[in-house]
Amino acid sequence: MEFTHLLVETNDRHIATVTLNRPDKMNTFNSLLAEELHRSLTALDADDLVRVIVLKGAGRAFCAGIDVTELEGKTPQQYRDWIGRMERPLVLISTLKTPVIAQVHGVAAANGLGLVAAADLAIADENARMGLTAINVGLNCVGPVLPVSRSIGRKKALELLLFGDLIKAPEAQAMGLINRIAAKDQLEAETQAWAETLARKSPLAVQIAKSAFYTAEDMAYRQQFEYMNEAFARLCSTDDAKEGVSAFFEKRVPQWQGQ
Numbered sequence: 001m002e003f004t005h006l007l008v009e010t011n012d013r014h015i016a017t018v019t020l021n022r023p024d025k026m027n028t029f030n031s032l033l034a035e036e037l038h039r040s041l042t043a044l045d046a047d048d049l050v051r052v053i054v055l056k057g058a059g060r061a062f063c064a065g066i067d068v069t070e071l072e073g074k075t076p077q078q079y080r081d082w083i084g085r086m087e088r089p090l091v092l093i094s095t096l097k098t099p100v101i102a103q104v105h106g107v108a109a110a111n112g113l114g115l116v117a118a119a120d121l122a123i124a125d126e127n128a129r130m131g132l133t134a135i136n137v138g139l140n141c142v143g144p145v146l147p148v149s150r151s152i153g154r155k156k157a158l159e160l161l162l163f164g165d166l167i168k169a170p171e172a173q174a175m176g177l178i179n180r181i182a183a184k185d186q187l188e189a190e191t192q193a194w195a196e197t198l199a200r201k202s203p204l205a206v207q208i209a210k211s212a213f214y215t216a217e218d219m220a221y222r223q224q225f226e227y228m229n230e231a232f233a234r235l236c237s238t239d240d241a242k243e244g245v246s247a248f249f250e251k252r253v254p255q256w257q258g259q
Contacts, residue, residue: 001040001043003021003036003040004032004033004036005020005021005022005030005032005033005036006018006019006020006021006033006036006037006040007019007021007058008040008044010044010047010049010050013195013196013199014049014050014051014052014199014203015050015051015052015053015054015192015195015196015199016044016047016050016052016053016054017053017054017055017056018037018040018041018044018053018054018055018056019056019057019058020033020037020055020056020057020058020062020063021058022058023057023058023059023060023061024059025064025067026057026059026060026061026063026064026106026107027057027058027059027061027062027063027064027112028063028064028065028066028067028111028112029063029065029066029067029086029111030066030067030069030070031070031082031085031086034085034086034088034089035085037089038088038089038092041053041089041092041093041096041100042092042096044098045096045097045098048258050098051098051099051198051199051203051206052098052099052100052101052195052196052198052199053096053098053099053100053101054100054101054103054191054192054195055100055101055102055103055115055119056102056103056104056105056191057105057106057112059106060105060106061105061106061107061108061112062102062103062104062105062106062107062108062112062116062128063107063108063109063111063112063115064107064108064109064110064112065109065110065111065112065133065134066086066110066111068137070082083143086111086143087111087114087143087144089115089118090111090114090115090118090143090144090147091118093118093119093120094118094214095214096210097207097210097211098207098210099120099121099198099206099210100119100120100121101119101120101121101122101123101191101194101195101198102115102116102119102121102122102123102178103122103123103124103187103188103191104116104122104123104124104125104128104130104169104178105124105125105127105128105184105187106127106128106129107128107129107130107166108124108128108129108130109130109131109132109133109166110131110132110133110134110141110144111141111143111144112130113130113131113132113141113144113148113160113177114132114141114143114144114145114146114147114148115144116130116177116178117144117147117148117150117151117177118147120210121179121194122177122178122179122180123178123179123180123181123182123187123190123191123194124169124172124173124178124180124181124182124187125169125181125182125183125184125187126169126170126181126182126183126184127168127169127184128168128169128172129166129167129168129169130166130167130169130172130177130178131160131164131165131166131167132144132145132148132160132161132164133164133165133166134164135161135162135163135164136164140161141160141161142161145157145158145160145161148160148161148177150217151175151176151177152175152176152177153176156175169181180194202240202241202244202254202256203240203256203258204235204238204240204241204256204258205235205240205241205244208231208234208235209231211231212227212228212231215227216228239257240254240256240257240258243255243256243257244256
């Protein structure tokens with residue numbers, strides 16, 4: 001796949017890496033980057049050889065938000081359509097069957113933090129800073145705050161939304177915005193090792209787990225259990241589930257077939 005603002009690579013360990021590639025603009029979203037990110041994630045999700053997607057940024061930042069040079073001269077309807085395009089990749093991630101890991105360095109601000117929060121998992125270097133900073137220029141992050149709120153809860157999300165502060169990686173981890181912290185010079189290696197561990201799991205089990213988790217998230221409590229039980233029953237009837245149990249008892253590495 002060829003893109004203007006992205007670099008997309010896959011390897012023989014079933015990992016795809018998508019790099020936001022506007023380093024001179026701190027990888028801020030413009031309309032083309034947003035469209036390309038949505039298109040690349042959709043295509044990678046359809047590739048049976050890809051089991052994990054790593055999302056990162058080129059240069060000195062993960063993503064500093066939205067490129068405000070596109071802001072002027074729009075009608076209210078055009079603004080609505082424009083901001084909707086910027087947020088489409090964030091919404092998309094929860095619908096993908098493939099897990100997405102955000103690899104965060106430098107700054108993840110505004111829509112960039114929304115992307116981190118929308119990712120299924122996130123790892124950041126020890127010096128990374130994150131925040132919903134648009135309030136500081138008279139705007140707000142009412143779209144990105146939605147995945148942020150689902151990660152950390154209402155009170156902390158509102159604090160980030162209304163004050164616009166950048167927080168450091170340890171605080172972000174304590175809040176639940178990120179899963180892991182790595183030394184700056186080890187971020188790439190630790191992300192790849194983490195992704196490889198996940199890629200070795202049954203891809204079918206991972207896909208069903210992710211899909212069921214997001215589908216059940218908005219259901220009533222009892223309905224969540226009923227839905228999850230149905231998902232588990234479907235998984236138990238697959239060849240991969242039988243292979244996994246057999247491999248466990250036979251003390252060997254399972255050979256996943258994806259069915």
